[in-house]
Amino acid sequence: MKKRCNLCAGELQERVMKIKLHEGYDLLIIKVKANVCEKCGWTLYSEEAADKIVKIKEKIGEYIKNRLPKIKEICDKVHMQRIGEVYETLEIIS
Numbered sequence: 595m596k597k598r599c600n601l602c603a604g605e606l607q608e609r610v611m612k613i614k615l616h617e618g619y620d621l622l623i624i625k626v627k628a629n630v631c632e633k634c635g636w637t638l639y640s641e642e643a644a645d646k647i648v649k650i651k652e653k654i655g656e657y658i659k660n661r662l663p664k665i666k667e668i669c670d671k672v673h674m675q676r677i678g679e680v681y682e683t684l685e686i687i688s
């Protein structure tokens with residue numbers, strides 16, 4: 595039997611969602627398996643996946659805090675500063 599949406603009883607489909615989290619200037623993209631309602635878009639993540647997302651966010655926050663932005667001269671009196679990076683999970687969290 596197909597799983598149904600709690601809100602509209604539409605059919606749930608298993609999908610890989612990309613959750614975007616901002617950590618200062620940095621962006622974290624976490625790929626997570628979820629059940630998504632075809633009709634209304636309601637999204638259900640497993641409890642384990644939700645826990646993992648919180649842990650990843652905490653750990654990467656510590657990692658990023660320990661680095662300073664790099665300022666680099668690219669030509670006469672023009673400097674560039676790193677203001678952010680993008681990280682994406684390699685594994686799909688489920």
Ligand SMILES: [Zn+2]
Pocket residue numbers: 599600601602603604631632633634635636
């Ligand atoms: Zn629905």
